[in-house]
Amino acid sequence: MSSERIPLCASADLLDGGRAVAFDVHYRGQSLRAFAIRYQGGVHAYLNQCTHVAMEMDFKEGHFFDDSGCRLICSTHGALFAPDTGACLGGPARRPLVKVDLSEEGGMVYWHTAPDLQTVAF
Template sequence: MSVPAAGDAALHALCNSRDLTDGGMAVPFDVSYAGQTCRAFAIRYRGHPHAYLNRCAHVAMEMDWQPDRFFDDSGRWLLCATHGAVYEPDTGACKGGPCRGGLVKIDLKESDGVVHWRSQYPLCPVEF
């Protein structure tokens, strides 16, 4: 499942590329989804940035076990601290634990040392 992106969706700077390290801490941001302001997070996995709504597919609760920490100790899986659901970092697909479907993916683009996200309505511009 992906956040719908219109053909004319704007790119919004999220962070410098160096702010995302493989298996490291996430960069949080807000998006508009289904008429609500929702927290989202960006991570890097195997060299590529990925972003998702911070919402477990089992029950719509934020997943981080500590602020901006989603990876397990190995840096291989994204975990829901509340339910123990396990997700693939590159696709958001559920790979174990209680979940219905996968994480909601947010489109990212990385160029010239900056990670951008696509949305028609930026809610929290990021300054860096």
Template sequence: MPEMTEPVRICESTALEDGGLGVRFPVEVRGRTVSAFVVRYAGGVHGYLNQCAHVPMEMDWQEGQFFESSGLYLMCATHGAIYEPDTGRCVGGPCRGSHLSKLDIAERNGEVWWQPDALFRMPAPTATPIPPA
């Protein structure tokens, strides 16, 4: 298990296609584990907390489906808010001008990595009970 501040491998680069499905992963924010995601847009990878800027509800339509039908914008399934995939800025809907919470994501050597920081951390491992003998 990586340390709380070490880079965390999210997925292979080939798992992300421009305007295609995203990959979800857990992030700890203020002591609470929430979902985050990475997507590919215009050749780059971008990551955000999986929470709409309008009301903090998960955004994907189905697991990993964050883009609207054209593949040009991220869209909240609940509120219809539209976001620029590369900046996280809301350009349409109830939270126009607000931003998604952006994560520090990098792509290197064919893999996508997330760099935890003081606000967005790696969740602590949960203890797995030992089954009775």
């Protein structure tokens, strides 16, 4: 199955270290939330599923950065992840976040489907 490019939001909606933009995906048979952020100018997205316990990470919707603005934090038990790679940096999680490919062009941000990551059918 080839990759599709899905419009997500305007580039201006993602501020460096700011609130995330949420979107829905179908991943390996499950409907899940994902989130997009901007960090050091680049845009990145991940499934909103902690790799410690499979639950959403933002207690306050759209808030994923810790106080330093340099790490993503799971609000449940404090696992820390790198904003640009999803790598686990500390806390009880051991695996990286599942990354969703994004691209940015002409003032828009797009997410890209993959064989195990599709749009949610309505």
